[in-house]
Amino acid sequence: MADKKRVFSGIQPSGRLHIGNYVGAMRNMISLQEDYYCIYGIVDYHAMTVRFDPKEMEKSIVDCAVDYMAAGIDPERSVLMVQSTVSEHSELAWILNTITPISWLLRVPTFKEKRQQNPDNVNMGLLDYPVLMAADIIVYKAEVVPVGDDQLPHLELTREIVRRFNSAFGHVFPEPEAKLGEVARILGLDGVSKMSKSLDNCIYLDESKDEMWKKLSTAVTDVRRKRRTDPGKPEDCNLFTMHKAFSKKEEVDYCARECSTAGIGCLDCKKILLENMYGELEPIQKKQRELRSDKEYVYDVLKQGQRKAKDIAIKTMDDVYGKIGISSFH
Numbered sequence: 069m070a071d072k073k074r075v076f077s078g079i080q081p082s083g084r085l086h087i088g089n090y091v092g093a094m095r096n097m098i099s100l101q102e103d104y105y106c107i108y109g110i111v112d113y114h115a116m117t118v119r120f121d122p123k124e125m126e127k128s129i130v131d132c133a134v135d136y137m138a139a140g141i142d143p144e145r146s147v148l149m150v151q152s153t154v155s156e157h158s159e160l161a162w163i164l165n166t167i168t169p170i171s172w173l174l175r176v177p178t179f180k181e182k183r184q185q186n187p188d189n190v191n192m193g194l195l196d197y198p199v200l201m202a203a204d205i206i207v208y209k210a211e212v213v214p215v216g217d218d219q220l221p222h223l224e225l226t227r228e229i230v231r232r233f234n235s236a237f238g239h240v241f242p243e244p245e246a247k248l249g250e251v252a253r254i255l256g257l258d259g260v261s262k263m264s265k266s267l268d269n270c271i272y273l274d275e276s277k278d279e280m281w282k283k284l285s286t287a288v289t290d291v292r293r294k295r296r297t298d299p300g301k302p303e304d305c306n307l308f309t310m311h312k313a314f315s316k317k318e319e320v321d322y323c324a325r326e327c328s329t330a331g332i333g334c335l336d337c338k339k340i341l342l343e344n345m346y347g348e349l350e351p352i353q354k355k356q357r358e359l360r361s362d363k364e365y366v367y368d369v370l371k372q373g374q375r376k377a378k379d380i381a382i383k384t385m386d387d388v389y390g391k392i393g394i395s396s397f398h
C-alpha cells in the first residue's frame with residue numbers, strides 16, 4: 069500500500085445518486101482501487117458553499133458513504149472519510165489562499181455558473197472553492213485525480229497553485245494528473261441536457277426495474293427514428309451511450325447494426341438496455357439496503373478513514389510549516 073501512488077477524489081454529499089454519477093465518476097473511482105492508494109473524501113465544507121439544511125447534513129453524509137460503499141468503494145483497501153474531520157484540509161487551504169491570485173478564481177467557469185444560479189448568495193466560499201479543492205488533493209500529495217471533463221479547469225488550477233507554492237517555498241507537492249473515465253458522459257432522458265436532479269431527467273441508482281422502464285421507455289432517442297422502419301444513427305442517440313456504459317460489446321454491436329438498418333425498434337433496443345442496466349444496479353441496491361440497516365458500521369468506517377487520512381495530512385503539514393518558516397511552533 070505504501071508504495072502505491074495516491075489518488076484523491078472529493079464526493080459531494082448531495083443526496084440521491086443517478087446513473088450519470090455512477091458512470092461518470094463512481095466507476096472510475098472504484099476501478100482505481102486496483103492500482104492506487106485511494107483517499108475519498110465526502111466534502112461537507114464544499115457542500116456548505118450553497119444554502120443547506122443543517123438538520124439534513126449528517127444524514128446526507130451517511131447516505132453518501134452508504135451509496136459509495138454499496139457501489140464498490142472498499143474501506144479495507146481505500147480511505148473513506150469526511151473532509152471536515154481532517155482539519156489539515158482547511159489549514160492548507162488558508163496557506164494556499166495567500167499565494168493564489170483572485171484573478172485566477174474569477175475566471176473559473178463553475179464560479180461564473182454558480183454565481184448566476186445563486187445570485188443572492190455569492191459568498192467567499194463559492195469563490196474560494198477551487199483553493200479548498202486544491203488543498204483536498206495536495207494535503208495527501210495525491211498524484212492522480214479521477215475527474216469528469218467539466219472538472220478539468222479546477223484541476224488545472226490546482227496544478228498552477230502547486231507550481232506557485234513549490235517555486236516560492238521549495239518542492240513539497242507533486243503536480244496531480246487527471247484520470248478521465250472511459251465512457252462518454254450520459255445525458256439526461258431528454259437527450260440534450262446534462263443528467264441532473266434539478267432538471268428532473270435522471271435514472272437513479274436505487275430505482276426499481278419498473279421505475280427504470282417507465283423512464284427508459286419514454287426517453288428521447290435519435291430523432292431520425294420517427295417510425296419503426298426509419299434507420300437511425302446510434303452515435304447520435306443518448307440511449308446508445310447508455311448501452312456502451314452498461315451492455316456487453318456483442319450487444320452494443322448488435323444494437324448499432326440493427327438500429328442503422330431499422331432491424332430493431334427503439335423499444336426492443338431499450339429492453340436490452342434495461343436488462344443490462346438493472347442487472348448491474350440490482351446488487352448495488354441490495355448492498356445499499358444492508359448498509360442502511362447497519363449504520364454503526366458506516367460511522368466506524370468514517371472514523372477509521374479519518375484516522376488514516378489524518379496520519380498522512382499531518383506529515384504533509386509538517387513539510388509545509390517547515391518550508392514557510394513556522395515549524396518550531398507546531
Ligand code: SF4
Nearest residue numbers: 290300305327334337
Ligand atoms: Fe437509440 Fe437504440 Fe433507438 Fe437506435 S434503436 S435510436 S440506438 S434507442
